[in-house]
Amino acid sequence: MRDRFNRVIYVGKARDLRKRVSSYFLPSKLAQADLKTRAMLEATWDFETHTVRSEAESVLLEGKLIKEYRPRYNVSFRDDKRFLLVKIDPSEEWPRFRLARFKKDDSARYFGPYPHAGALRQTLNFMRKKFGVLTFGRGSPTERELKSSTYQVPVRLTEINAEQYRERVAQAMEFLEGKSREMIAAMEEQMHHAAKKMDFEKAAELRDMVVDLRDTTKPTRRFTRGGLPSTIDPMADVRELADALHLPRLPRVMECFDISNISATHVVASMVCFRDGVPDKDNYRRYRVRTVEGQDDFASMAEVVRRRYSRVLLGISETGNQRPESTELNAIVDLSPEHSQENAFDAARRLETYPVSAMRDPQSLVRLPDLIIVDGGKGQLSAACGELQRLGLHAVPIIGLAKEHEEIYRPGRS
16 A cells, blocks of 8 residues: 555555455444554555465565565564575585575575475474484584484484485475475375375374475565666766756766754754765765754755855865965854854955965865755755855756655746
C-alpha cells in the first residue's frame, strides 16, 4: 500500500489477494477495525502487487520489502533479523554444514535464504543421517562424531579419509541445490508402505520429513528490486540535473543549505558541498545563527546565505586561517548583530579597492557555486534570493527543495 506521496506504508501477502484487500473495506470489518488499521486505510492512496510462485517466496519477498522500506504500519520483519542460510567452507579439511544469517565475502558457499527455520534444521539432521556429513559445530570432527554411524551410512568417519568425506559433501550439496526429487519420491513410497502396514507413527514421521525437505529444497527466486545497480556515474547525474533545471552550465559545484531549530533560542544551519556529483566534505560548513531571535527559518536562511557569500566574494574561507594582511578584510564582513545587510553588500562592493596581495593564497580560495539549493519552499527561496541580489549574485542559479511535497521551486516559478 502507498500513500498520496507514493511512500510505502504497508506490505502484506495473501493466497487470495482480491479477498484480502476487499476484506479491509467491508463495512462489517471496518466497524471492528482497530485505530491502526483505520489510519492505514485512510492514508492508502494506491496498491502495488507482485506475483510469486510459492508461499516460501512470498515470505522472503515480504521480509525483504519491509526491511527495505520500513513501512510505518508493519510490525513484523522491521528488525535486522535475517532468514537463515546454510554455509559450507570447502577450504576446511572437514567441511561442515552450518547455519548463518549473513553472507560474508569469504571462501564459503552459501545456500538459501530459507524462510522456515524448523524445516531447515530438520533437513540438516536428515543430511547428517543420509549422507554422513558433519553439521553444526566447528573445526575438526569430535571423537563422538568420528565414532558415530547411522543405519543409512554405516561407514564411520574414522574409516574414511578427508577426500572420501568430500565426496559425501558434494552429494549433500547437490541435494541442497534441489536435486532431491528421486530421494523424496522414495521416502513417499516408504511412507505409503508404512501406512499400509498400519505403522502410522512411522508414516507420520516420514510425512513430516517429506514436507520439511520440500520446503527446504524447493527452488526460490532472488528478489532484487529494479535489477542490480549499474555503474555509478556522478557526472551523468550532473548533466541530467542541468538538463532538468535548464541551467546555463553544468552544476559542477553545488552548495546546499538547511536550517535546524534545536530549541527556541538555539538555531543552527549547515551547508554541504558537491563537486562533480561527489560530496566534498572538506567544504562542509556549520553555522550558528546570530542575528535572528526565535524560530524564523526565512530570516535564518537569509543570514546564513549572506554570511557565506560575503566571505566567498572576499576570498576568505570560513576555516579562519587567513593571512595577517587580510585582517582588515575580515573585519569588513564581520556580521555581528550590529552589522546590517547593507554593510555586507558594501563590503563586497569595496572589494575592488584592495590589492590581490591582500587576499588568501590562490589554493584556498572558495569559488562561487554553479547551483545553490536551499531546503524549503517559496519563503526560504525568496529570503536567499534577496541576499544574493544584495551581493550582486543574482545570476547564480538557485532552487528551493520542499522535501515533504517533493516540489522544486525556482525564482519566479515553481
